[in-house]
Amino acid sequence: MNQDIIVSIDAMGGDNGPSVIMAGCARALTRHPSLSFILHGDEAELKKCVEELPALKEKIKIVHADVSIAMDEKPSQALRSGRGTSSMWKALQSVKDGDAHLAVSAGNTGALMAMSKFCLRMMPGVDRPVIAAIWPTLRGETIVLDVGANIGADARQLATMGVLGAAMARALLPVKKPSVGLLNIGEEEIKGQDNVREAAELLRHWDLKSLEYYGFVEGTDIGQGTTDVVVTEGFAGNIALKTAEGTAKQLSTYFRQAMASSFMARIGAFFAAGALKYLRRKLDPRRSNGGVFLGLNGIVIKSHGSIDGLGFAHAIEIGVDMAINDLNDKIQTDVALISAKTEIIVEQDEQKA
Amino acid sequence: MNQDIIVSIDAMGGDNGPSVIMAGCARALTRHPSLSFILHGDEAELKKCVEELPALKEKIKIVHADVSIAMDEKPSQALRSGRGTSSMWKALQSVKDGDAHLAVSAGNTGALMAMSKFCLRMMPGVDRPVIAAIWPTLRGETIVLDVGANIGADARQLATMGVLGAAMARALLPVKKPSVGLLNIGEEEIKGQDNVREAAELLRHWDLKSLEYYGFVEGTDIGQGTTDVVVTEGFAGNIALKTAEGTAKQLSTYFRQAMASSFMARIGAFFAAGALKYLRRKLDPRRSNGGVFLGLNGIVIKSHGSIDGLGFAHAIEIGVDMAINDLNDKIQTDVALISAKTEIIVEQDEQKA
Numbered sequence: 001m002n003q004d005i006i007v008s009i010d011a012m013g014g015d016n017g018p019s020v021i022m023a024g025c026a027r028a029l030t031r032h033p034s035l036s037f038i039l040h041g042d043e044a045e046l047k048k049c050v051e052e053l054p055a056l057k058e059k060i061k062i063v064h065a066d067v068s069i070a071m072d073e074k075p076s077q078a079l080r081s082g083r084g085t086s087s088m089w090k091a092l093q094s095v096k097d098g099d100a101h102l103a104v105s106a107g108n109t110g111a112l113m114a115m116s117k118f119c120l121r122m123m124p125g126v127d128r129p130v131i132a133a134i135w136p137t138l139r140g141e142t143i144v145l146d147v148g149a150n151i152g153a154d155a156r157q158l159a160t161m162g163v164l165g166a167a168m169a170r171a172l173l174p175v176k177k178p179s180v181g182l183l184n185i186g187e188e189e190i191k192g193q194d195n196v197r198e199a200a201e202l203l204r205h206w207d208l209k210s211l212e213y214y215g216f217v218e219g220t221d222i223g224q225g226t227t228d229v230v231v232t233e234g235f236a237g238n239i240a241l242k243t244a245e246g247t248a249k250q251l252s253t254y255f256r257q258a259m260a261s262s263f264m265a266r267i268g269a270f271f272a273a274g275a276l277k278y279l280r281r282k283l284d285p286r287r288s289n290g291g292v293f294l295g296l297n298g299i300v301i302k303s304h305g306s307i308d309g310l311g312f313a314h315a316i317e318i319g320v321d322m323a324i325n326d327l328n329d330k331i332q333t334d335v336a337l338i339s340a341k342t343e344i345i346v347e348q349d350e351q352k353a
Numbered sequence: 354m355n356q357d358i359i360v361s362i363d364a365m366g367g368d369n370g371p372s373v374i375m376a377g378c379a380r381a382l383t384r385h386p387s388l389s390f391i392l393h394g395d396e397a398e399l400k401k402c403v404e405e406l407p408a409l410k411e412k413i414k415i416v417h418a419d420v421s422i423a424m425d426e427k428p429s430q431a432l433r434s435g436r437g438t439s440s441m442w443k444a445l446q447s448v449k450d451g452d453a454h455l456a457v458s459a460g461n462t463g464a465l466m467a468m469s470k471f472c473l474r475m476m477p478g479v480d481r482p483v484i485a486a487i488w489p490t491l492r493g494e495t496i497v498l499d500v501g502a503n504i505g506a507d508a509r510q511l512a513t514m515g516v517l518g519a520a521m522a523r524a525l526l527p528v529k530k531p532s533v534g535l536l537n538i539g540e541e542e543i544k545g546q547d548n549v550r551e552a553a554e555l556l557r558h559w560d561l562k563s564l565e566y567y568g569f570v571e572g573t574d575i576g577q578g579t580t581d582v583v584v585t586e587g588f589a590g591n592i593a594l595k596t597a598e599g600t601a602k603q604l605s606t607y608f609r610q611a612m613a614s615s616f617m618a619r620i621g622a623f624f625a626a627g628a629l630k631y632l633r634r635k636l637d638p639r640r641s642n643g644g645v646f647l648g649l650n651g652i653v654i655k656s657h658g659s660i661d662g663l664g665f666a667h668a669i670e671i672g673v674d675m676a677i678n679d680l681n682d683k684i685q686t687d688v689a690l691i692s693a694k695t696e697i698i699v700e701q702d703e704q705k706a
Contacts, residue, residue, distance in 0.1 A: 138603050148538055151546055185501055185591040193504055193588065219595025223603035235546065236589045238538040240596040242572025247600040250491050250576035251636070255608055258632040259625060268625025272611070275618035279611040283604070 004034045005320050008100035010091040011041035012068035013107025015306045018042075019049045021106060024303075024312025025060070026053045031313070032320055038094050040065050040087040065090050069111045071305055078111035079118065088112060092119040095298040101323040102299035104316050109291075109302055113149060116293055116300050123328070125335040126295035130161055130234070131302065132168055133241055134318065136288055139225030143169050143178075146231075147291065148238035155198030158182065158231055162203055163334045164294040165229035166211035171325035172318070177210065178228035181217030183236065199231070206341050210334050245285065252283060290315035292322065294331070299323055357387045358673050361453035363444040364394035365421035366460025368659045371395075372402045374459060377656075377665025378413070379406045384666070385673055391447050393418050393440040418443050422464045424658055431464035432471065441465060445472040448651040454676040455652035457669050462644075462655055466502060469646055469653050476681070478688040479648035483514055483587070484655065485521055486594055487671065489641055492578030496522050496531075499584075500644065501591035508551030511535065511584055515556055516687045517647040518582035519564035524678035525671070530563065531581035534570030536589065552584070559694050563687050598638065605636055643668030645675065647684070652676055 043064035132145035169178035303315035396417035485498035522531035656668035
């Protein structure tokens with residue numbers, strides 16, 4: 001597919017201002033020369049920034065927005081102050097209006113979630129958005145969701161997440177029928193939460209061609225890449241994600257300390273410099289930047305707020321991959337299928353009654 | 354303190370049989386020569402094993418048990434088949450009868466939890482046991498609880514866990530007034546679960562001299578060692594623990610692969626061999642083996658089932674540290690204090706009404 005993808009950018013979102021966001025756009029452009037951008041934000045400021053990025057100049061359209069959403073604004077407050085007027089809202093509006101294929105923001109997560117729901121609305125059959133992360137594993141990459149959009153999830157919501165995650169896996173990973181695991185705890189004394197067990201039954205019952213239900217997985221399985229998709233509710237998912245980030249940072253520190261701990265170790269580090277550089281690159285958190293909002297009528301990517309150009313470019317590229325691979329069409333087809341299958345159960349139940 | 358500690362051992366628990374358990378006892382003895390052991394299990398088998406461990410011979414008393422609890426037995430089934438008769442139950446009974454200072458088992462977690470509750474009973478003021486893990490961090494060690502005894506926890510249970518964890522921290526870590534954090538998710542759109550917020554209020558209200566309530570922490574804070582104690586309910590706690598284990602394994606694999614990825618890297622690994630050996634030792638999961646059951650009238654340590662002698666010795670040593678430092682006295686004093694403080698609130702509320 002050689003589509004020209006148009007990316008709508010909330011240029012005012014994030015901790016580091018529009019210059020970093022635009023540097024990210026320029027970097028994404030070098031890898032995907034057919035991209036173009038609609039940049040939403042303070043026109044004067046954006047024009048000034050673009051002066052330093054000549055390559056970007058012909059690939060952008062600047063749309064002025066009066067309001068910028070602050071990083072610490074509450075979602076309800078952000079909706080009141082920024083609905084229709086903010087760079088964040090306008091970035092979403094471009095997707096809604098069909099002017100762009102996806103929106104990317106490094107702004108306030110809660111505000112972006114609330115505005116996405118209001119502006120783009122939920123897909124039929126999905127009742128709330130979830131955030132999916134692309135998790136680097138020993139086997140490649142695994143989609144983990146929900147990593148923090150909602151606390152708690154009932155069986156149906158968990159099972160639906162499996163369907164959304166599998167569609168995303170088919171769009172991003174080299175896999176046709178992704179395996180889906182439900183995150184659970186394996187201790188014998190606890191047979192898992194009721195909702196998790198019921199979600200397993202639903203996924204088995206739906207028996208979709210688009211995914212392979214694997215069964216329960218544990219925390220250790222995520223990093224091993226046991227399944228292509230791991231489903232959990234947002235509280236545990238966010239804690240898993242943050243704990244893994246913390247552990248990765250901790251081990252990298254140990255390793256760095258070890259390689260500088262003695263004269264001999266430093267000689268070793270000198271010889272292994274090439275390998276260590278490759279490893280640093282592999283572990284660079286900027287290369288896994290970009291949370292994906294799933295379940296909306298449109299592709300929305302949330303970048304970390306404190307990211308630099310390289311990280312923001314990565315978030316853009318995830319969204320571009322999903323647009324090229326028609327993520328939302330895939331999701332809609334699958335969700336329609338489970339709605340139909342669930343209706344059959346309801347009808348059967350009614351006939352019995 | 355130069356106490357002679359007696360350790361009661363479920364010699365039949367674990368995946369690898371009594372010879373490994375007893376090798377662990379022998380190893381613990383070399384570091385704590387004043388220890389002695391009561392070994393519960395099949396007398397003939399244990400006698401045979403001890404022949405190969407002459408140092409252990411004078412330090413043990415073997416108590417025969419007819420029944421061994423299987424690793425996959427359900428807790429209810431284990432209670433029926435093993436109450437009063439199994440090596441696991443008898444190991445706990447020795448603690449109850451005052452014959453031993455602590456019990457250690459590498460057996461079935463669920464069965465051990467159920468038997469501990471029945472045999473030792475809960476401490477007054479604590480309504481259910483929790484499992485605490487000692488988590489290696491960049492600053493030293495952090496106590497994380499609950500890592501899987503119970504799914505879900507109300508505000509009072511979470512706050513009580515803070516008190517139990519702080520007592521354990523005072524027994525094990527070089528800290529007089531441990532800092533306690535409540536694990537939460539930091540996204541702006543979600544203000545955290547109600548129970549977590551209410552637990553924070555309780556801890557602030559109790560205002561105990563035995564701990565410093567720090568506030569909310571996120572998953573990333575655990576590995577950084579931000580607080581001495583991290584409190585969460587068992588589902589999220591177990592997932593955090595297993596996810597960290599998985600991530601540590603994943604990064605260790607990356608390091609190993611990097612140091613073998615080229616001729617130059619292998620030369621580097623040769624020079625850095627000493628440092629890398631130290632690092633391997635530091636990351637050895639056997640050195641963080643040993644989950645602690647808190648809230649019972651007695652000290653019970655759960656070892657991983659698939660552990661070797663070194664790992665089992667580590668689990669014993671954790672329990673010995675806690676016995677020497679009067680963990681349960683510390684807990685009882687603190688729990689009595691919070692019960693008194695809560696009664697005052699209840700009385701005030703009644704007067705108002």
